[in-house]
Amino acid sequence: MKAKKIVSLLLVATMATSLLAGCGDSKNDAAADNSASTDTAADTAPAETQDTAEAETQDTAEAETQDTAEAEPVEEQTLKVAAFEGGYGADMWSDVVAAFEASHPGVTVELTIDKKIEDVISPAMKAGDYPDVVHLATGREAALTETLTKEKALLPLTDVLEMTVPGEDVKVKDKIIPGFLDTLATNPYGDGVTYYAPMFYSPCGLFYNAGLFKEKGWDVPTTWDEMWALGDTAAAEGIALFTYPTTGYFDAFTYATLSSAGGSDFYNSCMTYEDGIWESENATKVFDLIAKLGEYTEGTTVANANNDNFTKNQQLILDNKAIFCPNGTWLPGEMADAPRADGFEWGFMAIPAVNAGGAGCSFCWFEQMWIPAAAENQDMAKEFVAYMYSDEAAQIFAQSTAIQPITGVSDSLEGDNKMFYSIYDNGATAVMGGFASTAPVEGVNMLDTLCGTVNSIVSGDKTVAEWQAAVEEASDKLREAME
Amino acid sequence: MKKVRGKSIFITVCVAPAVILFIIFMLIPTFNVFKMSLYKWGGYSNNKEFVGLNNFKILAEDSNFFRSFQNTVLLIVCVTIVTMALSLIFAGILSREKIKGQNFFRIVFYIPNILSVVVISAIFSAIYDPNNGLLNSIIGIFRGKEETPILWLGDQKLVIYSLVIAMVWQAIGYYMVMYMASMASVPESLYESANLEGAGKVYQFFTITLPLIWTNIRTTLTFFVISSINISFLIVKALTNGGPDGATEVFLSYMYKQAYTNSSYGYGMAIGVVVFLFSFGLSAVINFVTKREPLEF
Numbered sequence: 001m002k003a004k005k006i007v008s009l010l011l012v013a014t015m016a017t018s019l020l021a022g023c024g025d026s027k028n029d030a031a032a033d034n035s036a037s038t039d040t041a042a043d044t045a046p047a048e049t050q051d052t053a054e055a056e057t058q059d060t061a062e063a064e065t066q067d068t069a070e071a072e073p074v075e076e077q078t079l080k081v082a083a084f085e086g087g088y089g090a091d092m093w094s095d096v097v098a099a100f101e102a103s104h105p106g107v108t109v110e111l112t113i114d115k116k117i118e119d120v121i122s123p124a125m126k127a128g129d130y131p132d133v134v135h136l137a138t139g140r141e142a143a144l145t146e147t148l149t150k151e152k153a154l155l156p157l158t159d160v161l162e163m164t165v166p167g168e169d170v171k172v173k174d175k176i177i178p179g180f181l182d183t184l185a186t187n188p189y190g191d192g193v194t195y196y197a198p199m200f201y202s203p204c205g206l207f208y209n210a211g212l213f214k215e216k217g218w219d220v221p222t223t224w225d226e227m228w229a230l231g232d233t234a235a236a237e238g239i240a241l242f243t244y245p246t247t248g249y250f251d252a253f254t255y256a257t258l259s260s261a262g263g264s265d266f267y268n269s270c271m272t273y274e275d276g277i278w279e280s281e282n283a284t285k286v287f288d289l290i291a292k293l294g295e296y297t298e299g300t301t302v303a304n305a306n307n308d309n310f311t312k313n314q315q316l317i318l319d320n321k322a323i324f325c326p327n328g329t330w331l332p333g334e335m336a337d338a339p340r341a342d343g344f345e346w347g348f349m350a351i352p353a354v355n356a357g358g359a360g361c362s363f364c365w366f367e368q369m370w371i372p373a374a375a376e377n378q379d380m381a382k383e384f385v386a387y388m389y390s391d392e393a394a395q396i397f398a399q400s401t402a403i404q405p406i407t408g409v410s411d412s413l414e415g416d417n418k419m420f421y422s423i424y425d426n427g428a429t430a431v432m433g434g435f436a437s438t439a440p441v442e443g444v445n446m447l448d449t450l451c452g453t454v455n456s457i458v459s460g461d462k463t464v465a466e467w468q469a470a471v472e473e474a475s476d477k478l479r480e481a482m483e
Numbered sequence: 484m485k486k487v488r489g490k491s492i493f494i495t496v497c498v499a500p501a502v503i504l505f506i507i508f509m510l511i512p513t514f515n516v517f518k519m520s521l522y523k524w525g526g527y528s529n530n531k532e533f534v535g536l537n538n539f540k541i542l543a544e545d546s547n548f549f550r551s552f553q554n555t556v557l558l559i560v561c562v563t564i565v566t567m568a569l570s571l572i573f574a575g576i577l578s579r580e581k582i583k584g585q586n587f588f589r590i591v592f593y594i595p596n597i598l599s600v601v602v603i604s605a606i607f608s609a610i611y612d613p614n615n616g617l618l619n620s621i622i623g624i625f626r627g628k629e630e631t632p633i634l635w636l637g638d639q640k641l642v643i644y645s646l647v648i649a650m651v652w653q654a655i656g657y658y659m660v661m662y663m664a665s666m667a668s669v670p671e672s673l674y675e676s677a678n679l680e681g682a683g684k685v686y687q688f689f690t691i692t693l694p695l696i697w698t699n700i701r702t703t704l705t706f707f708v709i710s711s712i713n714i715s716f717l718i719v720k721a722l723t724n725g726g727p728d729g730a731t732e733v734f735l736s737y738m739y740k741q742a743y744t745n746s747s748y749g750y751g752m753a754i755g756v757v758v759f760l761f762s763f764g765l766s767a768v769i770n771f772v773t774k775r776e777p778l779e780f
Contacts, residue, residue: 012496012497122527126527142744143744146746147527148527151526151527151528151746246726299631299634300634303636303637304636305637306722306723306726308605308608309636440746440747442542442741442750443541443750445744452726455728459638
């Protein structure tokens with residue numbers, strides 16, 4: 001009897017502990033893994049066990065550290081960097097981190113990198129443990145960057161722009177291509193204060209099979225009238241004019257056409273939810289344009305416009321079943337292994353001007369890097385952000401075709417990439433920045449209303465008037481939430 | 484006396500881990516859901532603003548929420564009726580009739596239950612593919628290849644039923660096994676005497692089998708409500724992500740979107756409260772409506 005009791009007690013105890021073991025902090029393992037991968041710089045200091053007290057003293061020693069970091073025997077500190085692993089791969093990040101550690105003795109960078117970085121870092125963030133630097137763009141499904149923006153939980157980067165790039169004698173703001181710091185994609189509140197550092201940029205436009213145009217003897221359309229004419233010609237041969245991966249890609253498309261229809265002031269009014277702007281004449285042009293494009297859209301597009309099947313829509317271009325597809329420069333990489341029609345050759349163009357005689361336009365999408373206001377090691381974080389704009393870092397990134405908005409970096413590109421990045425040299429207007437950040441409004445999602453509805457327009461479930469009214473309504477609600 | 488006391492200590496020690504875990508992982512989070520639904524909070528910062536019932540007020544006017552409500556109710560009703568009917572029929576056939584390959588069918592019907600929902604979604608997105616999908620290829624034999632393909636996941640009137648099919652397919656095996664288990668305990672003698680009286684198979688099914696497994700059917704009805712709400716989220720998330728244009732948005736997918744991508748965590752929790760009360764209420768109603776004097780055998 002007694003033995004039985006002891007055995008049951010033991011069993012219960014094992015069960016209880018094994019259950020609780022799951023709640024254990026797995027951070028240490030992750031840190032160990034990361035340090036293993038980033039230890040390539042041989043001289044990394046064993047700073048992993050650094051405690052917060054040290055970090056704080058480091059904070060107070062602010063300005064001096066920057067200039068004298070290399071001279072004195074420095075304190076050891078840890079910088080937690082979280083980066084989104086995009087199409088450019090993870091290796092460039094480990095290389096950059098290694099280079100940063102080499103040029104900043106005493107600093108150990110704990111790099112966390114993942115394709116779903118928001119899922120990896122947000123549980124710890126909710127518990128108050130924030131990374132020091134985060135590289136994660138806006139416009140992701142989980143909207144972590146937007147959420148922190150709406151919550152006003154980001155550090156202003158104004159002083160980073162004034163900093164000298166480590167190892168060089170240029171200020172950060174002077175290295176960045178003009179225009180990149182004046183947009184809502186870097187100054188989310190529209191008040192001129194920079195919160196996001198612009199990182200890898202990528203022009204968005206229309207992709208097509210240049211081989212198909214050669215084969216059929218068609219000219220690449222430069223106006224929408226030519227576009228519709230081409231649509232009719234192609235339809236006779238059983239080729240649709242247009243397809244889209246998911247409606248999510250209509251953000252860049254709509255931004256570019258809005259700007260083309262009404263100019264940049266009009267575009268900014270749209271992005272800041274000005275009253276009645278979505279029902280104005282210029283906005284109506286854009287809504288009608290997309291609706292007309294809907295008529296030329298390949299029939300099965302809507303059915304495949306979801307996360308599972310969007311590559312089937314992209315495949316339509318490779319199979320010559322549709323001509324144009326809006327996308328970013330990562331598309332050729334994404335479809336690199338897909339089968340394709342004979343003589344296939346990537347072509348890329350800006351979106352034709354909405355008004356006759358105007359310039360073509362292309363939305364310039366870029367990823368952002370930011371520092372959470374709750375970051376512990378803010379000074380080193382700023383140093384790290386500034387370092388991103390050094391020639392050394394830019395070269396490492398450029399080797400993986402990740403192009404930063406630094407003057408001259410895109411010159412080193414070759415092949416297809418050269419063509420993509422030359423789009424602005426050929427007369428297209430660059431459009432940048434998305435919707436202004438507001439306090440969260442329950443039940444209202446501008447991008448869902450503006451882009452998601454395209455599916456209904458193409459399938460004929462909603463009319464343009466209903467769509468336009470819904471967008472204006474969402475805009476009204478968001479305007480009230482803007483400060 | 485000492486022995487009794489020792490025994491109660493022993494019981495307490497044995498039960499304590501489960502109780503503590505239950506409190507930490509069930510009661511406290513549930514309580515927090517209710518609490519958070521009264522706040523306006525983005526999910527990260529410390530700026531939680533108490534807004535009382537304001538989230539529920541917004542919810543009452545949110546047409547997207549009502550659409551997801553409708554979709555959920557439609558899924559619960561359709562999936563429950565179809566799954567229950569089919570799995571009862573299959574269970575009846577497999578447990579009462581002697582057919583070849585009985586075990587084979589049992590396994591085949593149960594397989595979808597072992598698969599993860601993501602796999603099921605992948606299977607169904609292949610079946611529903613407009614050009615090369617299984618469904619359209621078969622239908623194409625009768626309609627002719629030149630007809631415009633049916634967009635199972637693209638037609639807003641059709642897509643929710645496409646989800647119903649996937650959910651029924653994945654649920655049938657599980658309920659079939661449950662019904663078969665209780666059918667096995669119905670005494671053979673009842674069927675024998677019914678046979679002697681000249682009752683047909685169908686009549687036997689409705690007058691003997693159904694009443695005698697009624698308690699089991701009641702239990703599964705509650706399961707249907709809860710699992711329809713849960714599985715619909717998983718399938719929607721993997722198959723359509725609420726699209727096209729919100730046509731397949733369900734309770735939980737809408738809640739997820741609001742809480743995590745629209746930075747309205749408090750509002751999401753308010754939806755969570757409604758879902759909680761709804762599923763609780765519906766289960767209670769079903770339980771009440773289906774109450775019968777249990778038959779003894």
